Each structure stands twice: as C-alpha cells, then as structure tokens.
Amino acid sequence: xxxxxxxxxxxxxxxxxxxxxxxxxxxxxxxxxxxxxxxxxxxxxxxxxxxxxxxxxxxxxxxxxxxxxxxxxxxxxxxxxxxxxxxxxxxxxxxxxxxxxxxxxxxxxxxxxxxxxxxxxxxxxxxxxxxxxxxxxxxxxxxxxxxxxxxxxxxxxxxxxxxxxxxxxxxxxxxxxxxxxxxxxxxxxxxxxxxxxxxxxxxxxxxxxxxxxxxxxxxxxxxxxxxxxxxxxxxxxxxxxxxxxxxxxxxxxxxxxxxxxxxxxxxxxxxxxxxxxxxxxxxxxxxxxxxxxxxxxxxxxxxxxxxxxxxxxxxxxxxxxxxxxxxxxxxxxxxxxxxxxxxxxxxxxxxxxxxxxxxxxxxxxxxxxxxxxxxxxxxxxxxxxxxxxxxxxxxxxxxxxxxxxxxxxxxxxxxxxxxxxxxxxxxxxxxxxxxxxxxxxxxxxxxxxxxxxxxxxxxxxxxxxxxxxxxxxxxxxx
Amino acid sequence: xxxxxxxxxxxxxxxxxxxxxxxxxxxxxxxxxxxxxxxxxxxxxxxxxxxxxxxxxxxxxxxxxxxxxxxxxxxxxxxxxxxxxxxxxxxxxxxxxxxxxxxxxxxxxxxxxxxxxxxxxxxxxxxxxxxxxxxxxxxxxxxxxxxxxxxxxxxxxxxxxxxxxxxxxxxxxxxxxxxxxxxxxxxxxxxxxxxxxxxxxx
Numbered sequence: 262x263x264x265x266x267x268x269x270x271x272x273x274x275x276x277x278x279x280x281x282x283x284x285x286x287x288x289x290x291x292x293x294x295x296x297x298x299x300x301x302x303x304x305x306x307x308x309x310x311x312x313x314x315x316x317x318x319x320x321x322x323x324x325x326x327x328x329x330x331x332x333x334x335x336x337x338x339x340x341x342x343x344x345x346x347x348x349x350x351x352x353x354x355x356x357x358x359x360x361x362x363x364x365x366x367x368x369x370x371x372x373x374x375x376x377x378x379x380x381x382x383x384x385x386x387x388x389x390x391x392x393x394x395x396x397x398x399x400x401x402x403x404x405x406x407x408x409x410x411x412x413x414x415x416x417x418x419x420x421x422x423x424x425x426x427x428x429x430x431x432x433x434x435x436x437x438x439x440x441x442x443x444x445x446x447x448x449x450x451x452x453x454x455x456x457x458x459x460x461x462x463x464x465x466x467x468x469x470x471x472x473x474x475x476x477x478x479x480x481x482x483x484x485x486x487x488x489x490x491x492x493x494x495x496x497x498x499x500x501x502x503x504x505x506x507x508x509x510x511x512x513x514x515x516x517x518x519x520x521x522x523x524x525x526x527x528x529x530x531x532x533x534x535x536x537x538x539x540x541x542x543x544x545x546x547x548x549x550x551x552x553x554x555x556x557x558x559x560x561x562x563x564x565x566x567x568x569x570x571x572x573x574x575x576x577x578x579x580x581x582x583x584x585x586x587x588x589x590x591x592x593x594x595x596x597x598x599x600x601x602x603x604x605x606x607x608x609x610x611x612x613x614x615x616x617x618x619x620x621x622x623x624x625x626x627x628x629x630x631x632x633x634x635x636x637x638x639x640x641x642x643x644x645x646x647x648x649x650x651x652x653x654x655x656x657x658x659x660x661x662x663x664x665x666x667x668x669x670x671x672x673x674x675x676x677x678x679x680x681x682x683x684x685x686x687x688x689x690x691x692x693x694x695x696x697x698x699x700x701x702x703x704x705x706x707x708x709x710x711x712x713x714x715x716x717x718x719x720x721x722x723x724x725x726x727x728x729x730x731x732x733x734x735x736x737x738x739x
Numbered sequence: 740x741x742x743x744x745x746x747x748x749x750x751x752x753x754x755x756x757x758x759x760x761x762x763x764x765x766x767x768x769x770x771x772x773x774x775x776x777x778x779x780x781x782x783x784x785x786x787x788x789x790x791x792x793x794x795x796x797x798x799x800x801x802x803x804x805x806x807x808x809x810x811x812x813x814x815x816x817x818x819x820x821x822x823x824x825x826x827x828x829x830x831x832x833x834x835x836x837x838x839x840x841x842x843x844x845x846x847x848x849x850x851x852x853x854x855x856x857x858x859x860x861x862x863x864x865x866x867x868x869x870x871x872x873x874x875x876x877x878x879x880x881x882x883x884x885x886x887x888x889x890x891x892x893x894x895x896x897x898x899x900x901x902x903x904x905x906x907x908x909x910x911x912x913x914x915x916x917x918x919x920x921x922x923x924x925x926x927x928x929x930x931x932x933x934x935x936x937x938x939x940x941x
Binding site for chain 2: 292295297299300311312313316317319320323324326327329330331332336337346351352353354358402403404405408421424427428431448449451452453455456459460463464477480482488489490491493494496497498508515516518519520522523526530532533534535536537538540541542545547548549557559564566567572
C-alpha cells in the first residue's frame with residue numbers, strides 16, 4: 262500500500278504553466294463561457310425561488326460539520342445498518358486498496374466487463390485503469406463520461422466532465438468510438454446514439470459500479486442523484502452492485518436528506534429536482550441486485566480531517582456550483598488543474614487529498630484563484646474556499662522551510678480570509694493603500710505589510726476590488 | 740497488522756475534531772401555496788412531461804385515451820394495480836411472475852401508481868409499494884404512464900420524506916430522463932423512459 266495518490270494526474274504541469282497553455286485555446290474558452298454562463302443564470306433563478314435558501318445552506322453546513330465531528334460513530338452505524346440489510350461493507354485506506362477490493366469482487370463474479378455510474382470517488386482512485394490492468398473493462402454510462410472515455414480524454418468538470426467539448430466535437434468522438442452513427446450534432450441525436458450504444462450493455466451486465474451522493478448512517482440507505490437513467494439501469498439491473506464512497510459522504514439521519522435534496526439539484530444542474538434519485542438499503546428481495554458491496558474510502562480524507570482549517574473541504578457535496586462561477590475556471594477550463602477535482606473546490610481538495618506539499622503541481626493549485634470569493638457565496642454547504650486557499654498557500658510556503666517575507670504575507674492573508682468581515686475590510690483598506698502609491702507602485706507598506714515591501718514593491722491596489730468588479734461586470738456578457 | 744477498518748477509525752479518533760454543533764432547522768418544512776395540485780401540474784409539465792388533471796372516476800377512460808393516442812397495445816403493469824385501470828383493448832402484461840428483462844424491453848409502455856408526489860419540485864416518488872412494482876418496471880419501457888392521487892400530493896421535500904420509509908427501494912422521478920451533458924443544454928430522453936405522462940386524479 263501507499264505510493265502516489267492518483268487524485269492528481271501524474272506528469273501534469275504546475276497550474277501556471279497548464280493555465281498558460283489552456284488560455285491559448287480559443288475554442289475551449291468559447292465552449293466554457295457559453296456553458297458556464299447558461300448554468301449560472303439558471304442556478305440564480307431556481308435558488309431565488311426558495312426564500313429559505315440561506316437557512317438551508319446553514320443547515321447543510323451544520324449537518325456536515327456534525328458528520329465530521331462524529332465520523333467514527335456514524336461510519337460504524339452505517340456499517341451496521343448496511344450489514345443488517347444484507348450488504349457487505351469493505352474499508353479501504355487508499356486508492357490502491359480500494360481498487361484491489363473492487364477488482365477482486367468483480368473477478369469473484371466472473372465478469373470481464375462492468376457498467377459504471379458516474380462517480381467522482383472512482384475517478385479519484387483511477388479505478389477504470391486499475392480494472393483494465395486486471396483484465397476488466399469498465400464501461401462509463403453517463404453521457405459526458407462516455408464522451409471522455411471514447412475520446413481518450415480527461416474530465417474537465419465535476420458534473421459535466423465533457424464541458425470543454427462542443428456538439429460538433431462530440432459528434433466526431435462518437436463517430437470514431439461507437440458503431441452507432443449519430444444522425445446529426447444536435448444534442449438530441451447525440452443522446453439517442455448513446456442510448457442505442459449502451460442499451461445492450463445495460464441489459465446484459467452482471468456487475469455495476471457506482472459512487473454515492475449520500476449515505477444515511479441510521480438506516481443504511483444509499484442515495485444516487487442523476488439525470489439520464491443510466492444510474493437507475495446500473496443500480497437496478499445487474500445481479501451485483503459495488504458502491505465506492507468517500508467516508509465523508511454520510512448524513513446522520515433520514516431527515517437530513519430533506520436539506521441536501523433541496524441544496525444539491527439547484528446548485529448543481531440548476532433544476533428544482535434532478536430527473537432521477539435512487540435510494541436503496543442493502544438488498545431488496547426480488548427487486549434489484551442480489552448482492553451489494555459498499556467500499557468505504559479514506560484516500561487522504563482522514564489526513565484532511567486533521568487540518569482544522571482545511572477540513573471544511575470535506576463538507577463538499579460535489580455540486581460544482583463553484584466551478585461555474587469561477588473567473589479562473591471559466592478561462593482555463595478544468596484540465597489545467599491536473600486533477601479530477603478542478604475549479605475552486607479542486608484547488609483546496611486535490612492538494613489536501615494528495616497530501617504532499619513537496620509535489621510542485623499539487624502545491625500550485627491553491628494559487629489557481631483570484632480570491633474573489635464568488636465560490637464561497639454559491640457553495641451550498643458554505644465552504645469558505647478563499648480561507649482554505651490562503652491557508653494552503655501559507656502551508657506550501659512554509660513547506661519550503663523559510664520564514665520568508667512571502668511566508669509572513671501568506672500567514673497574514675490566511676488570517677484575513679478566515680473571516681469574511683475581515684476580508685471585506687481588508688479589501689477596503691487595500692483601496693486606501695492607493696494613497697500610498699506613486700506611479701502605480703507602493704514602495705513601502707505600513708505595519709505588517711512592511712516586511713513584504715522591504716524586498717519588493719507592491720503593485721498599487723485598484724480603486725475597486727476585483728471581487729466588486731467581477732460581481733458588477735460578469736453577468737451582462739452573453 | 741491492523742485492518743483497514745481499525746486503521747481508518749483510529750486515524751479519525753486521533754484527530755482533534757470540532758465539537759458537535761446544534762443543527763439549525765429553521766428552514767421551511769412546508770410552504771403555503773394556493774393550489775397544490777395546480778403547482779404539481781405546472782412543475783411536472785415544466786420538465787416536458789405530459790400532465791392531465793382528471794376526476795378519480797374518469798381515470799380508466801383517460802388511461803385508455805393516453806394509451807390509444809400512443810398506439811400502445813402491449814403494456815406492462817404491476818400485478819396489484821386497481822382492476823379498473825386495466826382497460827380493455829390493451830394487452831396487459833402483469834409483472835407476476837416477474838417479466839423477463841428482454842420482454843420488458845419490448846413492451847410499448849408501463850402503467851404504475853406512486854407513493855408520494857412533491858408539488859414544489861414536480862417530483863413523483865415510487866417506493867415499490869402498492870401499484871408500483873419492482874424498480875425496473877418503471878425504468879426499462881420507453882413510456883411511463885403514472886397515476887397520482889390527490890391524497891398522495893405534498894408541497895415540499897421535507898413533507899415527502901416524512902411520508903417515505905427509507906428501508907424501501909425508492910425512486911424519485913422528476914420528468915422524463917434527461918441530460919445536460921452537451922453544452923449544459925438540457926435534452927429530454929436518454930436511458931430512462933423518454934416519455935412520462937402523469938394523471939393527477941382528484
């Protein structure tokens with residue numbers, strides 16, 4: 262066991278270099294701008310329908326904090342409930358152990374092909390590659406995952422992994438990768454081609470693999486939220502179902518789902534409710550799989566839990582709202598982050614799960630942000646992403662082992678971001694610091710900033726904070 | 740050597756974890772709406788499902804209309820739907836004994852009831868209870884005709900969850916199957932039923 266955590270992709274360049282390359286791709290930027298603009302507008306609309314949205318966010322935050330506070334108790338409770346209902350629970354310390362457990366289970370069933378529901382956990386651990394190496398082909402059944410798989414591509418978004426591809430590109434991928442020729446590049450025809458391509462697989466598959474959006478500790482109920490029905494196919498038709506979930510995906514009680522089934526669809530696909538949500542508890546006689554295995558995955562989560570600032574990233578419910586509002590993500594796309602978790606949440610989650618501050622690529626991710634705070638504003642579980650970003654920057658700098666001016670500046674920034682009021686105040690103070698500037702440079706900052714300007718000039722702070730400018734300017738664009 | 744289970748639990752217990760916080764549940768449990776059935780109608784239709792509001796006594800006639808309009812002549816059905824729903828001039832395939840998957844894949848549609856419907860989100864919930872059958876029944880056929888009774892309709896998500904039994908296999912259905920995977924543009928109809936038709940019986 263041990264070894265490199267595949268949550269970040271081996272050989273990826275550090276973010277600044279990857280971003281530089283991505284920015285040169287004008288097609289990518291056009292595709293991303295169109296998609297993120299659409300979803301931002303729709304999300305704002307469905308969120309505005311609920312006058313208790315802020316109260317739901319606070320409840321979601323508190324429930325997830327309760328999960329983290331009592332994680333051991335709830336995991337054991339979940340294990341008992343799933344076992345009592347005929348499921349089998351496995352525990353995996355890391356990616357390698359989880360992959361081995363799943364491969365062994367598939368082999369026991371004598372299957373050389375499995376159907377898969379889109380799952381971040383299995384993407385994080387590189388399960389498909391591990392299965393392939395063990396002689397088992399994993400068929401991705403989510404439309405976007407299928408596009409990525411057939412195109413021998415990498416995902417670029419948590420919810421819509423093929424968001425970087427437009428319809429014409431997708432048609433080309435399908436023509437090359439499947440026997441079913443799409444009638445046109447209309448999304449309807451592309452979806453129809455995928456339906457025909459996967460139908461036989463669904464009807465004949467013996468083993469399915471899924472992730473989980475939520476697991477209810479009290480009842481052992483697992484929840485998968487989806488749109489296309491590929492999830493229902495995988496969760497219902499095969500004889501054996503293997504679910505891989507991160508240990509933080511718990512909610513304590515059935516009632517807690519009433520919060521997340523409101524927060525998640527509106528934040529993620531900007532719908533009042535996603536088309537299909539499946540809930541099952543263990544095995545149901547004569548309805549669905551006869552065998553159910555649940556693999557509980559650590560893979561860096563307990564180490565993340567130990568970081569008092571960084572652990573709030575474990576509240577994440579993978580909605581991807583933070584990606585859709587991020588000015589950096591909108592321009593670089595997801596692949597520049599070099600991880601299955603891109604965007605603002607990826608910038609704080611991937612380096613923590615990777616757990617190696619000396620990995621230059623992972624350590625560059627917390628810098629993939631302008632700290633504008635839009636991610637925090639939309640997060641349905643109120644993860645203070647700017648706070649964690651500056652905290653991780655400080656850690657990355659300290660890992661270099663010096664009390665450099667940069668290290669001091671990062672420590673000061675982390676303190677500011679820990680409190681939104683301090684942040685707003687600091688931004689205003691930053692605007693005041695223009696008074697000190699001559700020719701657009703600040704020669705010497707007063708107070709705690711002095712150590713920083715001792716060795717360099719600070720650029721003058723613009724009249725308006727980026728956060729304020731972005732809020733004002735972004736929405737009008739087509 | 741420790742098992743993975745012991746080691747993960749030990750790692751968690753070694754952490755100085757946050758103190759438990761009280762969970763604020765001051766969000767709305769329900770909402771006041773003038774006409775909950777009208778809201779359900781509007782919200783289900785918003786997903787591009789077909790919705791009709793009918794008097795309870797007219798349900799069999801409307802089932803016959805819906806199936807005739809689609810020329811659906813072979814229709815799967817849970818064995819325990821009300822006898823009156825199995826209208827004449829249709830070949831009914833009751834799921835008892837269980838229909839083979841290959842056969843289910845060739846039928847023209849499926850007719851079921853439901854457990855609960857949520858007006859605010861336009862969601863129908865099936866719990867494998869009366870008139871609903873196994874999960875795959877409402878999944879494999881390309882057309883799903885679903886009868887919702889007025890008494891099964893609630894306004895909000897919290898209200899719905901209190902009516903549901905978590906131990907049962909549950910399927911929340913909000914419109915026909917759909918995808919937003921291409922340019923985040925929603926398209927109805929992928930793997931699940933591409934047409935969902937709902938009769939709200941009052």
